Ligand SMILES: *[C@@H]1O[C@H](CO)[C@@H](O)[C@H](O)[C@H]1NC(C)=O
Ligand SMILES: *[C@@H]1O[C@H](CO)[C@@H](O)[C@H](O)[C@H]1NC(C)=O
Ligand SMILES: *[C@@H]1O[C@H](CO)[C@@H](O)[C@H](O)[C@H]1NC(C)=O
Ligand SMILES: *[C@@H]1O[C@H](CO)[C@@H](O)[C@H](O)[C@H]1NC(C)=O
Ligand SMILES: *[C@@H]1O[C@H](CO)[C@@H](O)[C@H](O)[C@H]1NC(C)=O
């Protein structure tokens with residue numbers, strides 16, 4: 001067995017065109033060199049040094065747009081072809097996706113920038129009571145299907161007050177109302193919207209209490225109409241509803257909100273709901289409809305269909321990519337394991353065992369697709385949706401309703417048990433994820449297939465490029481498992497008192513205090529950034545690497561920079577681009593500069609005169625710990 005494996009890999013090695021291996025590394029190094037802005041020193045503003053010329057040399061906003069564009073080109077080609085037309089595995093799914101695409105690219109009717117009020121009021125045939133069925137969320141109440149905090153294998157319905165971002169949609173509704181003639185309704189809608197905002201402002205709390213209730217308990221506590229749930233779940237059976245678990249926050253708000261609604265005139269209420277539905281469609285349709293924008297739209301709204309097609313007909317390197325990605329993950333896990341040996345946070349044996357078990361269990365998934373392989377599953381998954389090849393807006397409503405139906409489906413199976421074989425991420429995004437993401441409840445990192453394209457990743461690249469870019473991204477995602485929110489979830493994704501104990505311990509709190517010293521948008525993102533880069537660096541160079549002691553310059557494809565310098569530059573490519581504000585993360589230049597500024601080796605790697613002012617390290621063993629180990633091995 002061992003012998004034949006060896007033979008195989010030799011044969012493969014013989015047939016790999018060597019030129020290609022050299023080329024991809026030369027190309028990557030060239031790309032990095034083209035982005036350099038040498039007017040800045042790497043020591044004063046590293047982002048500008050590494051990325052400063054990106055926007056003047058690239059036609060893309062950033063490298064994400066570049067790989068998304070490659071994905072879209074390939075999918076446009078597929079859609080325009082006859083591939084899969086007589087497919088034996090999932091012909092219906094493929095036909096549905098083509099119909100949706102055809103209507104999206106050929107039907108020119110659109111809502112955006114062109115409000116047609118007669119349509120809003122008369123032709124918009126949705127019954128206002130059905131708004132939840134059509135994916136309209138955040139009107140009066142925010143409803144999500146998620147898993148229970150203490151049981152990651154059980155679906156629950158979470159209810160809370162709408163998110164403040166829903167106010168953009170309300171503002172658009174009020175704009176539409178100004179164009180609308182029936183003054184009486186309009187006044188009613190304005191009054192309703194103002195009242196809701198007022199109630200939300202009054203009751204919004206930093207960390208609201210979450211109540212776990214059965215259906216009857218919920219109905220006792222909050223005057224939500226029974227019809228709300230009948231419409232939502234398509235069942236009219238209290239017994240069935242009583243199997244559901246609700247996690248409810250903002251209870252005072254919900255109580256007062258539904259009391260108010262009960263007594264409010266129904267015409268303006270219905271007009272408001274119709275208008276919000278209209279705004280939802282307007283916000284969901286692509287701004288400009290063309291082949292590429294339709295592909296991007298479909299990635300977000302029909303993820304299973306798009307990923308299935310890409311995976312089967314376009315994606316070439318699943319096997320090679322998977323083995324490289326798993327290898328990177330295992331070196332990251334090994335480095336984190338060494339951190340735990342040093343136990344900088346002085347965890348108790350029980351706490352250490354908790355963190356080790358969690359580390360061990362982190363899974364990785366290439367592409368947001370379920371484990372299930374049967375053609376029946378894929379072919380029927382969108383079976384309840386009726387897409388036409390001629391009416392895009394009707395299709396969009398179908399897609400929104402389909403997404404909601406699929407989200408709710410798990411609630412009605414026995415005990416609302418999560419079916420892991422069929423699980424994939426299907427949430428209410430408007431833009432599909434391209435970057436890897438971590439889910440606490442699944443203890444899983446998903447790497448979208450979009451991401452696994454050059455210049456972000458190529459399986460033929462030298463490991464220094466892979467470990468610095470994808471490695472640091474995976475390091476970031478892994479560290480979400482161990483930041484102040486993620487640490488609460490155990491290896492199986494259930495909230496655990498041991499996690500809480502760790503979070504409350506003094507060394508953990510001190511580590512967080514350090515990271516808080518520099519301004520941030522989101523603390524957990526900051527922690528994941530700092531710890532992720534440190535972990536990726538240590539995983540590649542070994543713990544306590546010191547470039548003052550020897551020079552590491554081993555590469556034929558890179559003459560100018562040493563290995564650690566190249567590592568930092570390649571890492572920064574993830575963040576290169578023009579600089580609009582990024583939601584939920586800090587701006588890219590800050591992210592890069594703060595991350596390298598907290599990696600104690602960075603200053604040595606670039607021979608910076610002043611050592612950086614801040615070295616926030618959390619899990620990583622301190623410098624003293626390492627030097628002690630060197631003296632007394
Ligand atoms: C990052 O850039 C900021 C200016 O935008 C600068 O103040 C900071 O020193 C830089 N840090 C590093 C490590 O490059
Ligand atoms: C390089 O950075 C400097 C500021 O440090 C900036 O003024 C200049 O425009 C940048 N060069 C390019 C080509 O973007
Ligand atoms: C699919 O089948 C139809 C009818 O038999 C045929 O006309 C068509 O060429 C086939 N398409 C492909 C791509 O083979
Ligand atoms: C989860 O929490 C709820 C409410 O606190 C409780 O009723 C239930 O028994 C818990 N389930 C588990 C598996 O611990
Ligand atoms: C639900 O069932 C009740 C009694 O069985 C009935 O009165 C009511 O009309 C039903 N509601 C809907 C929306 O089907």
Ligand SMILES: *[C@@H]1O[C@H](CO)[C@@H](O)[C@H](O)[C@H]1NC(C)=O
Nearest residue numbers: 385386387388389391394395
């Ligand atoms: C599907 O939609 C078309 C028009 O878009 C309609 O004529 C047809 O009846 C619908 N079929 C089903 C099963 O709803």
Ligand SMILES: [Zn+2]
Nearest residue numbers: 476480525528
């Ligand atoms: Zn993150």
